[in-house]
Amino acid sequence: VKxxxxxxxxxxxxxxxxxxNLAYLSxxxxxxxxxxxxxxxxxxxxxxxxxxxxxGGGKALIRGTKALDDAIxxxxxxxxxxxxxxxxxxNMDLILGDKDKNPTRQLAQLLRPLAAEYDHVFLxxxxxxxxxxxxxxxxADVLLVPLIPxxxxxxxxxxxxxxxxxxxxxxxxxxxxxSMVDRRKRLHQEITEKxxxxxxxxxxxxxxxxxxxxxxxxxxxxxxAFAPRSQAARAFRALxxxxxxxKPAG
Amino acid sequence: MTPDLQGFELGEGxxxxxxxxGADRDRSLSAVLDALGQAFGVIxxxxxxxxxxxxxxxxxxxxxxxSRAGLVLEYERKSHGARLLLSRDNLPIAEQPVTxxxxxxxxxxxxxxxxxxxxxxxKLATPRALLPMATAASTVRVARLLNADGKTVARLTVDDSTxxxxxxxxxxxxxxxxxxxxxxPGQARRAAxxxxxxxxxxxxxxxxxxxxxxxxxxxxxxxxxxxxxxITARMPASVAVAxxxxxxxxTLEQNVDGVLRDIDTEFLHDLRVAARRTRSAIKLxxxxxxxxRPYAAEFKWLGDLTTxxxxxxxxxxxxxxxxxxxxxxxxxxxxPFRAFLARRRAREFRRLSAGLRSARFKTLTxxxxxxxxxxxxxxxxxxxxxxxxxxxxxxxxxxxxxxxxGGAITAxxxxxxxxxxxxxxxxxxxxxxxxAPLHDPVTYKKVVGDLKQLQDCxxxxxxxxxxxxxIAELADAMLAERAAPAATLLAMGEIAxxxxxxxxxxxxxxxxxxxxxAGPAGQQxxxxxxxxxxxxxxxxxxxxxxxxxxx
Numbered sequence: 131v132k133x134x135x136x137x138x139x140x141x142x143x144x145x146x147x148x149x150x151n152l153a154y155l156s157x158x159x160x161x162x163x164x165x166x167x168x169x170x171x172x173x174x175x176x177x178x179x180x181x182x183x184x185x186g187g188g189k190a191l192i193r194g195t196k197a198l199d200d201a202i203x204x205x206x207x208x209x210x211x212x213x214x215x216x217x218x219x220x221n222m223d224l225i226l227g228d229k230d231k232n233p234t235r236q237l238a239q240l241l242r243p244l245a246a247e248y249d250h251v252f253l254x255x256x257x258x259x260x261x262x263x264x265x266x267x268x269x270a271d272v273l274l275v276p277l278i279p280x281x282x283x284x285x286x287x288x289x290x291x292x293x294x295x296x297x298x299x300x301x302x303x304x305x306x307x308x309s310m311v312d313r314r315k316r317l318h319q320e321i322t323e324k325x326x327x328x329x330x331x332x333x334x335x336x337x338x339x340x341x342x343x344x345x346x347x348x349x350x351x352x353x354x355a356f357a358p359r360s361q362a363a364r365a366f367r368a369l370x371x372x373x374x375x376x377k378p379a380g
Numbered sequence: 381m382t383p384d385l386q387g388f389e390l391g392e393g394x395x396x397x398x399x400x401x402g403a404d405r406d407r408s409l410s411a412v413l414d415a416l417g418q419a420f421g422v423i424x425x426x427x428x429x430x431x432x433x434x435x436x437x438x439x440x441x442x443x444x445x446x447s448r449a450g451l452v453l454e455y456e457r458k459s460h461g462a463r464l465l466l467s468r469d470n471l472p473i474a475e476q477p478v479t480x481x482x483x484x485x486x487x488x489x490x491x492x493x494x495x496x497x498x499x500x501x502x503k504l505a506t507p508r509a510l511l512p513m514a515t516a517a518s519t520v521r522v523a524r525l526l527n528a529d530g531k532t533v534a535r536l537t538v539d540d541s542t543x544x545x546x547x548x549x550x551x552x553x554x555x556x557x558x559x560x561x562x563x564x565p566g567q568a569r570r571a572a573x574x575x576x577x578x579x580x581x582x583x584x585x586x587x588x589x590x591x592x593x594x595x596x597x598x599x600x601x602x603x604x605x606x607x608x609x610x611i612t613a614r615m616p617a618s619v620a621v622a623x624x625x626x627x628x629x630x631t632l633e634q635n636v637d638g639v640l641r642d643i644d645t646e647f648l649h650d651l652r653v654a655a656r657r658t659r660s661a662i663k664l665x666x667x668x669x670x671x672x673r674p675y676a677a678e679f680k681w682l683g684d685l686t687t688x689x690x691x692x693x694x695x696x697x698x699x700x701x702x703x704x705x706x707x708x709x710x711x712x713x714x715x716p717f718r719a720f721l722a723r724r725r726a727r728e729f730r731r732l733s734a735g736l737r738s739a740r741f742k743t744l745t746x747x748x749x750x751x752x753x754x755x756x757x758x759x760x761x762x763x764x765x766x767x768x769x770x771x772x773x774x775x776x777x778x779x780x781x782x783x784x785x786g787g788a789i790t791a792x793x794x795x796x797x798x799x800x801x802x803x804x805x806x807x808x809x810x811x812x813x814x815x816a817p818l819h820d821p822v823t824y825k826k827v828v829g830d831l832k833q834l835q836d837c838x839x840x841x842x843x844x845x846x847x848x849x850x851i852a853e854l855a856d857a858m859l860a861e862r863a864a865p866a867a868t869l870l871a872m873g874e875i876a877x878x879x880x881x882x883x884x885x886x887x888x889x890x891x892x893x894x895x896x897x898a899g900p901a902g903q904q905x906x907x908x909x910x911x912x913x914x915x916x917x918x919x920x921x922x923x924x925x926x927x928x929x930x931x
Contacts, residue, residue: 179531203563206524206532208429211562350530 131245134252135270135302139286141257144276144309146173147343147353149254151366152274152373154352157210159374161249164202164211168222168266169256172215178205179350180214187218192225192236198244207355211248223261233261238269259293267294270302272373276309276337279321287329307369308336335368387584388575391553405554408580409538412556413523415578416536416571421526428522430537434458437483437515438589440600441508442638442647447600449504452589453497455483455512464497470587474500486511486643507697509644514592516541516552525571533567535559536575543592550595555584603634605650607657607813613768617668620767622756624814625661625672628654629749640733645693648732652690655682660810664774668764669755678744685735691850692725705878709871716868720858771815772910778808779906783898789890795845798890802838805831823909830897830905837886837893844883848876 134152136145146169153165167174172182180203184190190197202211218225227233241251255266267273275290277283287306294301306329312318325332337343342353342362349356354363390408416422425431437455440446446453454465455478462481466474476495481487489505492498501510518541525534539555556575560568575581586594593599609624632654638647659679666673699718703711735741765773782804789797809831816824851872858864896902 179529181529201563204532204561 167215170219184216237265307333533564617770713871841886
């Protein structure tokens with residue numbers, strides 16, 4: 131199983147949109163795919179028309195795998211399942227810190243039994259730096275970091291890279307991609323070109339800022355599903371292809 | 381209790397094909413959709429996984445080996461690609477894609493492309509070919525069942541299948557299936573309940589294959605090479621014998637087409653067994669139907685007609701095993717012998733085909749059937765014994781013969797004495813099988829088991845000898861045709877030596893096997909088989925039934 135996590139300390143940068151569409155494309159390619167909506171706001175669950183509710187809440191999930199298995203819901207799409215959000219996830223830090231086990235590796239352990247059932251797991255993380263995000267970073271093979279091409283978000287990427295470099299043992303691969311790109315903005319273009327030239331691990335395929343992507347919340351489906359031939363869908367497809375086709379870096 | 385999510389049928393639920401006409405069916409289907417519509421949003425999903433047109437062909441051997449082993453082999457063709465699916469109790473156990481395979485043409489399991497299905501079938505089906513038993517063309521439609529949020533919580537699959545027989549298309553009752561979406565088991569159960577309560581919907585009792593076969597007027601196991609006559613103890617013996625002979629004639633005729641099309645070697649084998657059983661019945665039981673006697677010569681002709689091809693089949697079927705036993709020679713040395721056998725077989729097969737297509741064969745089977753029907757349906761007024769009386773008398777007599785002949789065989793007896801005993805054993809076996817329904821099944825099984833052991837030993841002894849002589853003759857023929865490299869002849873010599881060795885082994889085993897069958901314990905078992913509870917109309921064999929006639 132390969133675990134992808136969409137992460138950014140900032141909110142509203144396109145994490146959920148990316149997680150939902152990339153998970154859909156993964157399933158469409160025939161990979162058995164699970165998307166875990168870790169954000170208590172439950173945006174990903176909403177987009178798949180699945181109630182953001184888990185029996186027993188986050189606590190039950192963290193305590194035992196049985197609850198995890200029971201909580202998984204099939205989406206409307208073949209090969210794609212979803213582990214819904216729950217409002218108790220807002221206290222996830224407390225739940226994770228509550229146990230004697232290594233508090234930063236619990237999520238990784240929890241996901242282990244799912245390896246036989248899924249080829250790809252996507253974790254859609256809430257924005258923040260917290261015990262939850264640290265757990266996600268330890269569990270993930272690939273950290274997908276959406277970047278709005280601004281100077282400030284470049285700083286965020288640097289901070290994240292530094293933070294992960296401090297991990298002992300296994301570290302996730304950091305793959306940044308450009309999100310909500312506005313081609314008309316000169317600054318967006320400049321930063322995109324500069325980062326691509328200077329940094330390794332930055333993905334070239336950009337996700338443009340498009341109103342069709344915002345329409346997902348009206349359609350309640352991935353844009354790659356309801357408008358598969360649109361520019362938006364093509365952009366996500368290009369990103370997914372770039373992510374899966376190339377040889378792993380390093 | 382939750383209804384079975386798997387199968388529902390649109391129709392009267394009696395499994396009858398054509399139960400509902402096209403218009404009725406559409407009405408019933410919209411009623412089903414209405415019923416589901418009360419609880420769910422229902423939208424059809426064109427292009428959904430599993431939807432579309434496909435063709436299923438179910439395959440089995442002529443004698444239903446797969447079905448008897450509880451297996452279903454299905455060939456499925458979709459818009460792109462085809463696959464073979466093997467299942468047991470509706471659960472898939474092996475699957476493999478196949479290309480360039482035409483399911484309409486019978487094929488030996490050995491000729492299947494390598495894969496898990498072939499692996500599972502090979503031993504079971506060999507040497508029989510896989511034949512298409514039923515073909516259905518289906519259109520599968522999938523509808524999504526949505527909850528209030530517009531989320532898919534279950535799916536309804538509608539499978540419309542049509543089977544074809546003799547240019548006539550028969551529509552099967554549409555099959556409805558509810559599939560669960562993970563995490564929504566309650567909704568699937570709810571949908572299944574609504575479905576079960578809809579008018580015109582009934583639980584599907586049998587598999588699509590069984591329904592398709594039924595529509596074609598067939599059923600699994602409708603062919604068996606055994607003796608399967610429905611006879612009873614009190615039936616007049618002439619009626620019982622005519623009934624079982626008619627059964628043998630059916631078996632014989634059922635195999636003719638397969639022999640002529642040369643589908644696999646077992647058609648000829650089964651045809652020969654039916655002919656041999658018939659000859660034995662005429663010989664042993666002919667006094668019950670005197671009109672049968674004149675046919676003995678014609679059935680001998682039929683037997684002789686089929687022998688050369690069967691002998692060559694036996695050589696070819698055992699060829700690889702034979703080649704594998706070679707020590708001094710290599711299997712490659714034998715290849716010219718295989719080619720020679722194949723050429724000979726082609727020649728003999730032409731002769732056999734001509735015989736089976738001849739007026740003589742047709743006259744034989746037609747007249748024979750007429751004679752038997754007359755004997756069965758208009759029994760002579762004269763008083764005849766009951767089937768059971770004849771069964772007991774003839775079986776006891778056949779056993780006594782074996783006991784006498786076998787008991788006289790010593791280590792110095794010539795091979796002919798064993799060959800002769802083998803014939804007597806076959807006769808006894810046939811008489812036992814003819815009247816099997818009249819015997820206690822447990823005792824019958826024990827007696828036949830012992831007899832089979834003895835027959836196997838005698839068979840090994842004689843077959844080894846016959847094959848050895850045949851190899852010598854074939855070697856001569858090969859030399860005459862200049863088709864015999866020295867290495868091949870040497871390899872054939874080694875095989876002949878192996879056969880001589882097998883024969884000697886069988887000879888050494890004979891005394892033990894015979895003692896087991898005809899010794900005191902065997903006699904006891906036989907006596908138990910033939911003893912009848914006394915009652916009106918049932919005669920008891922008087923005296924020691926198995927006592928040997930005094931010299």
